[in-house]
Amino acid sequence: MRVMGVDPGLTRCGIGVIDAARIHRPALVAVDVIETPSVSAVDTRLGALADAFDRWLDAHRPDVVSIERVFARHNVSTIIGTAQASGLTMGLAARRGIPVAMHTPSEVKAAVTGSGRAGKAQVTNMVTRILRLNAPVKPADAADALALAICHLWRGAGAAGSTPGATKDVDTRQGGGRQGSSLTPAQQQWAEALKSAGTPRRR
């Protein structure tokens, strides 16, 4: 299975592709950040993003696109641009018949680190280790895109197909989000896989 993760944004849109012949050994295919200059008009920036995103879909032909769910209570100054970028990329993927799954930031953090409240450094660290890379993935938007792809691989499409008005954040139900009983089955499997591979999981 090939998963494309998208961290939507107008100024920086993180995009990453992973392959997973074995679900616990995903491999990096490609990662980048699509940037559009903030001095340009919004329509021009969206047009450039559309072209870049279609080139990525052509080049990598993902089986599924995993994108961050946008909430109305996100940062108000950027929410419109983020929602516009997400709508554009979702529409371009869906018109090709590629399924699109949405995951909340806390779902993504929980999937890759075990905690729904993990910081950016923790996410980057775990993404780098999960994909067995020699150096940390930078910038954060690129790491977030890969985390979205990994999250979808392990959590599945449970979050797909909801309407935007019916969304809810899962921060509250993540509780402390400590490793242990709050791990999803996929995370437990992953933790066990790490253990059996002789790689102690540091927090």
Add this chain to the structure above:
Amino acid sequence: MRVMGVDPGLTRCGIGVIDAARIHRPALVAVDVIETPSVSAVDTRLGALADAFDRWLDAHRPDVVSIERVFARHNVSTIIGTAQASGLTMGLAARRGIPVAMHTPSEVKAAVTGSGRAGKAQVTNMVTRILRLNAPVKPADAADALALAICHLWRGAGAAGSTPGATKDVDTRQGGGRQGSSLTPAQQQWAEALKSAGTPRRR
């Protein structure tokens, strides 16, 4: 000049095209509402909207697209879907090199009725009269799309190219928005054109 107006939305996206050989005698080319079922997944709805919008661009080849500017303080339950639909249509138009202009709801109302606080019935009534139609344009989303096109024809592209974060509503500066000194030059010309055409302007 051919202007396509778009009132973005996921459930109902108003879309209308006008031709204006003479600026004060715009003529209706086509109008419709693109609907996507609210029971479908968001990505599927955006994919269907992308296909429909591209068909409209192919069929009518507008010189410019005029779209409602989306604000973060709009209805929170629908803001994400509206912004996603607007981002998708803006990106699809811009990648073809078609300029996209954004106008606020109050700018549109002021342009077609003389008042930035006009109601839906007033907007529909004026759009119907301006385009010399035999029956009122329905539903409201279709009338709004045509009003956006007319607004752009008369106000020009002054509102284009801003960043989403830098927007501001003009409701406050419209004041009472009464006919008279608060008319824009385009509206004054329009009022005079109506008068000279022997069509008294009723309010």
